[in-house]
Amino acid sequence: MSLLHTAVSLPFIGAMLIPAIYYYNKRIHPGYFALIIPIAAAILFILAQLNNQINQTLNWMPHIGLNLNFRMDGISLLFCMLITIIGALVIFYSIHYLNKREQLGHFYTYLLLFMGAMLGVVLSDNVLALYLFWELTSISSFLLIAFWNHKQKSLEGALKSMLITVLGGLMLLGGLLTLVTITNTFSLHEMVSKSDVIIQSPLFTTAMVFILLAAFTKSAQFPFHIWLPDAMEAPTPVSAYLHSATMVKAGVYLIARFTPIFALSASWIYIVTFVGALTLFWASFNAVKQQDLKGVLAYSTVSQLGLMMTLLGIGGLGVYHDHQPLFYAAVAACTFHIFNHASFKGALFMIVGIIDHETGTRDLRKLSGLIQLMPVTFTAAIISALSMAGVPPFNGFLSKEMFLSSMFDISESNIFNGPSVVLLLALVIIGSLFTFIYSVKFIKDVFFGHSPAVDKQVHEAPLFLLLSPLVMVAVVVITGLFPNILTGLIESASYAVLNKDIGHLHISHWHGINPALITTLLIFAIGTALVFAYKYWHSVYLLQRPNWTFNYVYQKGLTAVESISYHINNTIIASGIRKHLIIIFTALIVMTAVFLAQSPLNFGDWQLSEVRLFELILVVLILIATYMIIVAQSRIFSIIMLSAIGYSVGLFFVFFNAPDLALTQLTIETISTALFLMCFYHLPKLSRYEETIKFRLTNAVISVGVGLVVTIIALIAYGHRFSPSIAEYYIKNVYELAAGKNMVNVILVDFRGFDTLFESTVLGIAGIGIYTLIKLRDKKEVEHEQTEK
Template identity: 40%
Template sequence: MTLALIAALPFLGAFLPALMLRAGRNASAASAFCVSALGFVLLCFQAPAVLRGEVVLASWQWLPALGLTLGFRLDGLGLLFAGLILGIGMLVILYARFYLAKSDPMGQFYTFLLLFQGAMTGIVLSDNILLLLVFWELTSLSSFLLIGFWSHLPAGRQGARMALAVTGGGGLALIGGMLILGQIAGSYDLSVILTKADLIQSSPLYLPALILILLGAFTKSAQFPFHFWLPHAMAAPTPVSAYLHSATMVKAGIFLMARLWPVLSGSPEWFWIVTGTGLATMLIGAKIAFFQNDLKALLAFSTVSHLGLITMLLGLGTPAAATVAMFHILNHATFKAALFLTAGIVDHETGTRDLARLGGLRRAMPLTFAIAAIASLSMAGVPPLNGFLSKEMMLEETLHAGYGPAWLLPALATFGALWSVAYSLRFLLHGFFGNPAKTPQKPHDPGIGLWAAPALLAGLVVLIGLLPMTSAAWLVNAAASATTGTVVAVKIAHWHGLTAALGMSLAALAGGAVLFALSPRLAALWNAAPRPDAKRIFDSAINGLARSATRLNDAAHDGSFTRATAIAIATITAAALCAFAGGSHAAGSRALLPVTPVPAIGWLLLVTAAALAAILHRNRLLSLLMVGVIGLILSVGFAWLSAPDLALTQITVEVVTVILMLLALHFLPKETPRESTTPRRIRDITLSGAAGLAIAALSYALMTRAPAFPPISAFHLAQSKPGAGGTNAVNTIIVDFRGYDTFGEIIVLGIAALIIFALTESLLAPGPASRRLAAFGASRPARAGDRHPLLMVMATRFLLPFALVVAVFIFLRGHNLPGGGFVAGLVVAIAYLMQYLASGLGWTETRQRIAFHSLIGAGVLVAGLTGAGAWLWGLPFLTSNYGYIHLWPLDAFEWATAAVFDLGVFLTVLGAVMLVLNSLGRLARRAGESVARTPYDLDMGEGL
């Protein structure tokens, strides 16, 4: 519980600083500080158990089907990292209070910072790797906000974008790697994964998983060749740089490698990739750092270099090397955060952080100088500071690498250390020694708010340096034991005798001093040599990607609907062809239905009508007529093929559809002009012909085979009567077995009708559409006078009650015989439509009492309430019930809740259909359709 709280606290508290800002900047900072401090205290309460070697676990189910649990674990590794994240977090919050300018939105800053802190804490406390991925992505997002905090500066925006692109891209790779890892291990819980090293390393998927996971780790930890984003992220405010780019975010990749060290390390692949990358990063980062004039850029590249060092140590794959890595993580966090904060002070107090414009600050800023001296000498590896201890242990470990020539690794490591000494000296000597330079502001030491945090860190540097066994060994032991899975008891000492490592260390110090002495000449060489500009390469790569994406997009979808459709048809057909070519093609063996004359004639009609619909499509009315013919034959066909319900539905829907399209055609041009070129027509015929052929072949193959799996319909047929109380299996499926689908469907139908209503409203609103509608009415030629013929009016009036009775009949029999709510609704709709057609919209509308919207709403409500009624008996939604009622003199009369549900279907269908056609009718009225005052036309003018 406490663990989850530690991870959740920063998120919960993230909005406090923004709220507290109203009470002043101190209150805002204090609230952020308290959130971090509370987390730190909670962590300390857990620490004793962890230091005893226990693993604190806490877990809740989240999405068990996916293997995703809210699982948290705290072991030595997590303790080290969580301690750094929360501890340095507090210091940075304190520092930022005094660092940020009055114009900076402080509440926002602390909110972002806490969000980031929560994401980082989540990573190091996750037990479930899917959960870890969630937090991992959150760090990418929240660091994007922090790096781009000064969003008015282009450098800030670009740096943030670059960091997001690189770390986010690595995150995608990591997702892939973690999923593979989880698949191999059979669980996404670290507690399980960490026990399956042999299984994972022997899997053929080990290498892909390793590479993907390392991509995630390397991008996050700015390893070569992904190191370029880190210096650009320095556009962030310095407290952010200190926090994200020394102590936390860049260490996330290191953490991940350490976390998965027991299962991934030890293989040659791991050694070569990780050690090689680490070494390359260490050397390249150190060399670039040496030539930087910007204090923060120097520190940024030195961070790259030190991260490379730690990566290299993890890559060696020995427990001893991993132990040194843990120790160096701790040391690096202390001295590097102190250095960043010092650089921030220099920038804040002098107005510049360009080494060429600085110098002699030791007199003006003695306190800052002291802190900088301690931290930078530690970075250089000068005894007795903590940087010396871990660096010498590192050099010692390189002597015991199991791969490659024995001299290579130590030599390169010493070379890297040598550059490290050189840039540390540059930071210290060029900044604080020499003649005082003229800076934009007169330099002086800052207030305690700014120096307290780096001073505390510098104190830690000295403390760990002087008393390593007392102050740090226990934490390193716990972290290393958790990382390696073996009990580690490290011995940290200043003097090991005259060892090779000591020689290497001395060589590095001496060589670094020489390099520093040569720095002006080397810098001239460096500036003269051409070198790749990472930002330009990155930008051009991104621009290239964006351009080609745009090109592809434009080619596939340039606003031409037919082109996009043609591409889709071609793609789908081609995919089907590929699938077909890859399968076996035995003929189907199912007994076929013999061809008899009457259905064959019907088929001939249907095929002719379909062909004519396409051939005669320019005459729109004829083409529409063909649609009607096809629909009618289909419904007859359904009846013949044992689907009476479908036949009823198809024929009623057909009537409504044709009326709808006729109404639309009333407004549209009656002919389609000939505008396609011949090649285009040939293309379209080929495409649609191929698609039709494919579908025909597929249907034939399907129908001539027995189903691959036994259909589930046997259940529905068997349960139709006993389970749902109806003998019409189709109807019982619709209103009972699959009632939930039907419920969804009537809602969709209702929504479609409302969309149509809304679109009509917008067309009728004053505007070009409305004007054009009116003009359309005025421009039409005179029509036949007999718009509401007496005969038709009389016939439809006569038919209305009969139609309604038929609808009731169809509705009631639906549960047992073909029929039901859908068909009944359509029949009533058609009967009403006839009245509209006979007497006109205006006349009919004035006699209509119930709005169609209400019918739709009522229908959905009735269906929903019927379903919810089952809750009263503690049953799931839409559980139906039925029984029999005896009403003399009638036969036993069945009632079923499903019938009430069907009533809802009926009402919705009726309302939807009527609303749709009514909307079109309203368009006609806007176009000048006059309202009939009498139900039918009486030609009285001339007679009287």
């Protein structure tokens, strides 16, 4: 197995082993075992890069095109390092954050499962494998958000994230299969090489819309952003890992991957840029009013994801306007900001967890004055928050300046006209202004002012709890002071996104006096004033009524769906099998009638055999037995007549020289009749006099209609044979291929072995279900008896 496949498989192997390790040895914290895995995976990725083992294939299901083909280029390497290194820091943090009485085996299993899925997403060159890992991130995210399943809000947040992201997953499947249809390949990099074929296809727009919806739902873009704040009910290590550094950036990764294909269209550039800018503005505006610390960080994450989307939209101009490297800087800024955001936002989430851990609350109305009580936490928080606000000399300032510079360059494109340029600049500048406001307000409200209004004795967090955020803060400072240590990785990642060489990149704090610098200074000045004057203008948020929010629309929609489902269940599902059969058979009759009305009735060429006397006698017996079933007044008599029909059919098999089928038919008929008699004996007598005329007439119409439809279909099928019967193949190959003389047995066991296996599996599952129900009934009866005593 290659280095890439080994690295991706490690988290899945760990996820399988940790429950057993935790179950048999509770003295050793399972987090220490889990910690080894991301570190080992990161080493393997580095070795793969150094040894140029960056393109590996592994056949898995080649017949359907699903293979584990991994390809590690610059953008994949960037994400792999973030997933593994930040994963290791999060695991170390969670060891000291979570209570030892928690279900730690479950937690680390889910976390490693997510880690492996995320690595699969960013490395898969096979689009079916990409979809498989994509959906696995949604499932593992659901399990992690609902980890504290005793909390109703955790369950609701997990459900919301699952519904929205899985909807996006279905869109992704549709988009990928559409691209496979156009290009006739499952390889992502081969699709990029066929971008000119894709854009000329009539399915181009369909594929583009599906891919955009998948990315926007995963990366919480407007209006799908509503799931991310509710996902903050997850434990803080989960929020720091999934909802800031990794999973929510999967949508950004998807847009980056498909930019060389879809950025040939102006529609793609417009949609990605404007949706990103609108998300940046709306989320940053709403982050300011949040009273929960994790709520502030949730909306800030959404706004930063919008910033990345906007940069990718502008960077797409480098594909649309070929040989215009002016717009390549936007992609470089995006890749740089992906790294920067992971560092300062991961640190901030951990810091919020520490504050919650030491004070017992995340409510901003109760928190203040922590600068003297938690000085180390304050130092880490102010560096991370100022980096998020875009204040020098930290890394967030550098990528934010690159972002603003790219925004002022869009006037050089012939896609955006005057009004659209003004609108975009207004959205991103105001969004950046509110980003500064919520970042500074976060520090001001939590660490300055009077003592916190909490019941706990507040003190600084233990060193091991502080270690992970301090490492991330150190990264913020180092990459801020020495940003060019990352230029090689950024250039490689940008090349992977654009499929073009962006040239040498040099990052510095000073670029002279330009529009970006002037805008930044204005943001600092106006933002500082608005932070200290917040009490005078915060009433603007009261203008937004509760029933004007997307959360309100979601809740109303969910309630409506549940109500409709309940109504369908009561009117159809719970109404009995007769109504089910009426619906099914009526649909069969109507669809067949519509088809026959549109096409001339043609029974084709028949080759009828001679009808013998004993065959006519059997037909008459079957008709008599059928009539007796209809007029019977007893269920037992009906069962006997039904068995008479079955035995008559068995005799037909005998006369047609099919003894195996005859024996099977007679055996099954005997067993079925015996079972029916045993069960139906205990039922009350059949009361046909209670059946209304409507009841009988409906049964008659449905029965006659189905009989006619099936007869017509059978006659048409018999008269139109477009290919030789498969029976000849079985006759020639049963003994040679399967070494069996009994054709029926060989077909069931060998040629249709999977069908038989699945049928046996269904019976086994049904048996387990019945056994479980019986045991549960017995348990309830015992509990009831104990209660009565």
